Amino acid sequence: MKKRYINKGAKKFIAYFQNFSNTYAPIERLKDIYYQVIEKDIVQISISTRPDCISDEILDLLEELKEKIDVSIEMGLQTANYHTLTKMNRGHTLAEYINATMKVKNRGFELVSHVILNFPNDNILDVIETAKILSVLGVDGVKIHSLYIVKNTILGKMFEEGKIKIGSLEDYVERTIRFLEYLSPKIVIHRLVADPPRKGTIFGNWGKPKIQIINLIERKLAEKETYQGKNFLSWYTPKTEKFKNIQNDLH
Template sequence: MKERYKKKGIKKFIAYFQNYTNTYAPIDVLRKTYIQAIDEDIVQLDIATRPDCIDENVLNLVDEIKREYNIEISFDIGLQSANYHTLLKINRGHTLAEYIYAVNLIKKYNFEVVSHVILNLPGDNIVDVIESAKLLSALRVDGVKIHSLYIVEGSIFGEMYKTGKLEVGTLDSYVERCVTFLENLSPKITIHRLVADPPHSGTLFGNWGKTKTEIVNLIENTLKTKDTYQGKRTKIS
């Protein structure tokens, strides 16, 4: 994979532990796993995990690796929604308090934090979208990845969707929520993503049949039309 990009002139890379919960293992296993990803081309480890799977043992390990290999560290942490009732309904398995605790703990070690949100979860409204933006701003996360809800075969949502018990909002509604979220988000937070990237197979619903580029263009055009921008309405910067 790296060789293909090296041919394009790219010389440095981030090792992204993306799938699954990448802090959920014995410390010796984690150390071996992280170190195996490091070579002379890797300048950063990006570790995706759950808020309830972060503790000081893991962070002390990663801090040691950072110092030993002179490498940057970032964590991808899923919030999804600031509405703790929604977290319970979608069976996230962690609470809002655990998310806040995890972010504060990671920031204590001066690691970068990138959080994930889904702006059109069933049960969430525009107030929840605004509160999610305010929460991320107050916690001073470094980045955010914004997702649209997609539904996959074999999931609880998948069964509900097939039987008509779950309705997904419109594309226009998603664009409105995304713009509102950005308006209430600190301008100091980097936007890594504006819409989800559903799997090619096994997806029952994803992105209203549009490409990511089409949806990003809709969001950007709406921002221009409304003469608005990230941080316009935030009081937390």
């Protein structure tokens, strides 16, 4: 794949450990894998994982790696609603996500979090609370996903039996806009909608191309004359002089 982009003129690359939990292995195995991708044209290693797969030992390894190459960590919160986290069998709680995030940020790593804005059990208040938590924790970026459902899974069976219903595309767009309005304007948006796999998906993106949904979100933002961070300062009211300076920077 790298050769394909070299042929298009690319000279620098990010090694992306994306699928599954890429810190879930013995330390020596992880070290071997990470160090294999360090080459002169690789400028960053991006490692996707879960809150329950981050330990001090792993962070020690990543700090060692960071001395040789830039390291970015991606980690899923998905929702601030801890009841939904349990129902979706996420395997971690809200508190565990917060704990892992604080550990990662205290080590000085860039952190990108993933969220899903249209869980069947979540409402608009859950969406707003998720934006607030990411903002307070100071994550560097966020990838916003729409929920998609794969066959031969528990969720897939529930969907096929009519036990869960997915909201409309219009509802997803509204949730995304509200999420952005309450999110810190300093957080980089890496993604606005999911990219479901073609094989095995029984529901994904309302049958629409990804770019069509992105365009719809951008158009609605313009129509509403709203933007990321519009409502951020309405709830983020720091009291100390340190945070007043941050507040002034945001104006």
